[in-house]
Amino acid sequence: MIGRGRLCKTYYGLRLLHFVSSGSLVAWQAEVQVIPVLNMETINTHESTLQLVPSRRNLCHVLQKARERIFTWKVLKILVLGQMLSLFICGTAVTSQYLAEIYKVDTPMLQSFINYCLLFLVYTVWLAFRKGENGLLYIVRNKWWKYILLAIVDVEANYSIVKAYQFTSITSVQLLDCVGIPVLMALSWFILRSRYRLIHYLAVVVCLLGVGTMVGADVLAGREQGKASDMLIGDVLVILGAALYAVSNVCEEYVVKNLTREEFLGMLGLFGTFVSGIQLMIVEYNAIGNIQWDWKVGLLFAAFALCMFSLYSVMPVVIRISSATSVNLGILTADMYSLLFGLFLFGYSFSILYILAFVVIMVGFIMYCSTSTYSAETPAEQPDAHNADGPEKEDEAQEEPAHNLQYIPGEPSAVSAH
Incomplete structure (x- = not known):
């Protein structure tokens, strides 16, 4: 190991003699030639090779650690399940838009x-x-x-x-729907007492940049033009819906991690x-009566119900092994899949x-996961400042002290054991 200083060219030869004294101290005698040395240089005799570029080893170590964190079964499972959502x-x-544009059926409450x-x-x-x-009776009696x-x-x-789609544009929905992510992180901070690292904030920023890129593509494609009569109402509805989703997701994370998935979905x-039945009779009573039912419309309703039921059934599983925030980052790609179907x-x-x-x-999602x-109850583990490899490595270092040869320009050769 070469210590601090600039080494232009080094030639060293060692003539090692040792003897054992009464104190079992091993003494080393060395002849060292250094041409030229501007500062103190340290050579670690435990190293088999002279390392001229220690920063390269540090970079490889960082890349190896990143690879070990990313290429794991847990991250892969979260990635696959997130894209399934x-x-x-x-x-x-797609089914809702097909019902609305082709069959003029606009009944979101009925579908829910x-x-x-x-x-x-x-x-x-x-x-x-x-x-x-x-059991159902106990839960209803105590938590209804x-x-x-x-x-x-x-x-x-x-x-x-x-x-909101009836009042504002697709672009506004995509942008304002992202408001739910910082709201969700804030609620998780205060309610679930989750604590985030710097990489989590960077990952969220990367994901939002991806959403911005998608919105830019919509603008260039002309999809930002909505048929809305009042954009402000639509924007307010999107923000309200995003905030309510954040509250729902935080509650879901708490229940599935502390109680059971079946309790959450059952209740x-x-x-x-x-609740939806009452609201259905109030806001969509006439719209339901105007539906022209046939097998295609029924099939679209069934497809919507199957997708929504699967979404509600799988999401608690993903939240349990990750978090509500990571799930919301993962499902930002849903607009991309909708576009692929929209092409045809x-x-x-x-x-x-x-x-x-x-x-x-996807890069931001993987970074977050x-x-x-x-x-907050269990502080994050901090690596030891002197030995980031952990206590085992530190113990080994204490058991085998490193014998260093130090050469100081202008001074006689000195031999020391640390």
Whole structure:
């Protein structure tokens, strides 16, 4: 190991003699020639080779650590499941748009009501067969008001986002929907006591840059022109929906990590069916009566319900192994998948910027997932300032002291053992 200083050219020869004294101290005698040396140089006799560029080793070490964090089964699983969620969202968007543009069916509340009914039939009934604290009766008796509030938040979040498309443009929805990410991180900070590292903030910025690239592609393609009569109402609905989604996702993360996934979905199915059913009769009673039912319309409703039910069923799994924030970053690619379907179904124009946006979002998503967040109750582990390789390496270093040969210009040769 070469210490600080500038080494122009080094020639060294060692003539080593040793003897064992009464104190078992090993003495080394060396002849060292250095031409020329501007400062003190240190050669570590434990090293088999002379390392002239230590920064290169540090860079390789950093790259190796990054590779070990990124190329893991956990990150791969989160990545795959996150894109599965994006495809489910894409399915709900495409079927809704097809119903609205081709068959003039605009009933977002009815579509949500069908999803909550499916959650009720599967997960609420599942809870009904359980006993004790995990059973339906116990949960309803002790937590009913909490889940009613959660159901209201979730129902209105879905309705606000879908309704916003009637007033504002796709571009505005894409941009303003990102408001939910910082809101979600803030809620996680205060409610879940999650703590983020610098790489998490950088990852969010990278993902938002990807969204900005996608919006730019929409502007160039002319998709930003909405048929809205009042853009302000639409923008407010998007912000409201994004904030409500953030609240719903934080509650979901708390329940699935501290209680059970079945409890969350079962209670959401029970009270979500009740809340959405009442709102359905108020806001879409006439629209439902005007639907011209045929097998194609029924198939589109079924496809929407299947995608939405799958989204609600899989999302708690992904949140449990990661976090609500990482899930929301991962599903930013849903617009990209919707575009691919739109090329064939709605005549969208393609731009290479969409591919760039997808890549940027995925890079940010992988960056976020590569490093885990930590809780305020358990402080993050800090590597030792003197030995970043951990206590085992430090113990080994203490057991085998390094014998260094130090040469100081203008002074006699000195031999020391540290």
